[in-house]
Amino acid sequence: MARVAARLSENGEQSSHPVDEVLPLPKLALYGFQHVLAFYAGAVIVPIIVGSALKLSPEQLVYLINADLFTCGIASIIQAWGIGRVGARLPLIQGVTFTAVSPMIAIGLGAGGGTAALLVIYGAVITAGIATFAFAWLPPGAFRMVMRLFPPVVTGTVITVLGIVLIPVGLRDAVGGVPTLADGGVPTQLAYAGGTMAFILVLMKFGGQFLRSISILIGLVAGTAAAFAFGDAKFGDVSKSDWIGITTPFHFGAPKFEWFPIVLMLIVMLITMVETTGDTYAVGDIVGKEVDSETVARALRADGAATALGGVLNSFPYVAFAENVGLVRMTKVKSRFVVVAAGVFMIILGMLPKAAAIVASVPPGVLGGAATVMFGMVALAGIQTLAKVDLKEEKNALIVGVSLAFALFPSTATNFFPKHVDPDLASLLDSGVTLGATAAIVLNLVFNGLGKDDAHGVVKTELPAQPVAAPAAAEKAGAEKADDAPKAGGEAKAEDAGTPAS
Numbered sequence: 001m002a003r004v005a006a007r008l009s010e011n012g013e014q015s016s017h018p019v020d021e022v023l024p025l026p027k028l029a030l031y032g033f034q035h036v037l038a039f040y041a042g043a044v045i046v047p048i049i050v051g052s053a054l055k056l057s058p059e060q061l062v063y064l065i066n067a068d069l070f071t072c073g074i075a076s077i078i079q080a081w082g083i084g085r086v087g088a089r090l091p092l093i094q095g096v097t098f099t100a101v102s103p104m105i106a107i108g109l110g111a112g113g114g115t116a117a118l119l120v121i122y123g124a125v126i127t128a129g130i131a132t133f134a135f136a137w138l139p140p141g142a143f144r145m146v147m148r149l150f151p152p153v154v155t156g157t158v159i160t161v162l163g164i165v166l167i168p169v170g171l172r173d174a175v176g177g178v179p180t181l182a183d184g185g186v187p188t189q190l191a192y193a194g195g196t197m198a199f200i201l202v203l204m205k206f207g208g209q210f211l212r213s214i215s216i217l218i219g220l221v222a223g224t225a226a227a228f229a230f231g232d233a234k235f236g237d238v239s240k241s242d243w244i245g246i247t248t249p250f251h252f253g254a255p256k257f258e259w260f261p262i263v264l265m266l267i268v269m270l271i272t273m274v275e276t277t278g279d280t281y282a283v284g285d286i287v288g289k290e291v292d293s294e295t296v297a298r299a300l301r302a303d304g305a306a307t308a309l310g311g312v313l314n315s316f317p318y319v320a321f322a323e324n325v326g327l328v329r330m331t332k333v334k335s336r337f338v339v340v341a342a343g344v345f346m347i348i349l350g351m352l353p354k355a356a357a358i359v360a361s362v363p364p365g366v367l368g369g370a371a372t373v374m375f376g377m378v379a380l381a382g383i384q385t386l387a388k389v390d391l392k393e394e395k396n397a398l399i400v401g402v403s404l405a406f407a408l409f410p411s412t413a414t415n416f417f418p419k420h421v422d423p424d425l426a427s428l429l430d431s432g433v434t435l436g437a438t439a440a441i442v443l444n445l446v447f448n449g450l451g452k453d454d455a456h457g458v459v460k461t462e463l464p465a466q467p468v469a470a471p472a473a474a475e476k477a478g479a480e481k482a483d484d485a486p487k488a489g490g491e492a493k494a495e496d497a498g499t500p501a502s
Contacts, residue, residue, distance in 0.1 A: 019287040032341025034217035046096040053105045054113045067247045067314040070350025073343040075306030080339035088299035091336045093324035096316045100268045107261040115252045123255035124265035126311035133304025136297045154440045155278035156385030161407040161436035162322040163379025173368030189365030196223035196369030223366035245353040272319040274437045279320040282381045287334040326377030395447035407436030
């Protein structure tokens, strides 16, 4: 067994960096910075969209971005490092949830826009964060009862939905971003996206383990360098940015607490809880660490604490980022301390607007090429979770298929909810993640009822204990073991004799 494991490690099939390993500082820095670049576009897009919709000034928008990055760093450290019983201690990056974008815009526009709208949003965000944190402290029996709503058929469907919904985000960047879509996109940006994606795939195919582990980072650097050589990567805004920008609590004023925005944000956090639950199980599978209801509870407590902190530090609701789950799977770098390093980088970026402006100068096509690869890996992580489910059962197949259909509705019938539903309700329904996750939960209750406690763990124990990656090595190891049977048995007895019973 030990020989098989060693050979798998040498062949790169099994990571040499387990979840609790502290890597050397240069590797920590490199892998951590790759995580920052991988999630950067998703991190800043939410404050950009919300701030633009609320008609904030450019200076206020920059402040929102810096506050978001600063809080992302703190939240990611809490989640990966762990403080007491808060934080999953898994390589999970925390970022602002896309699910909250439409509701926050609706809340903000209803409050009249501008910084006055931010105060109402922050009141709802703080309340929802505290409620989420409190929920995750329910007694174990009550919490396990709630978690029975999320068996593998639900969490696998939600992760798959996340990947499918996120892929168009990467593809839109690949053609130049949302502002260019009305004119058909920009061919040169698509060329940068294709070149970046091809470069990453070549590294994954032919590179060594180390090169594969930083393929996204190298792809982003190479793509940006190519765009700069052709005059399409401009760094002029860097000189206009300040060197230092400190995020202070309640920068825009004291938060306002209004009942409907609070209810809307509580519903958003319910959806994000499903996302974080799915991401926690997915990354647990990837890193080979068993995830139970207590691990999920610690992850949700970190979500709640980060969301409440976000409202205080002028940011928004936080969730475990699925994009970076795809990166962990792709690179096989499983150490949670890499995420801690990424959190330190994000805090620094949140305090250095000029440094953040450099990263923001990566052309959208380059970001889109790399993001599309990672978002595809997110969908694959969901499919792997669904592999634990008996999809030959018609009821399970219906849960997955119908939920995916619901998730695609908002992007297919783009104006249906805004035209035919109350604006407040439309802001919640006009989200593929919301519809897909809700459909998965409801349909699972209809067809399967409440699952068993720790459903993920029950299914996981039924999987083969041995990896299927190297049958030849396993066969050879078995033959060697058979040849040495008397000797091995003697050694085993000697070891047992000197080992106290546990």
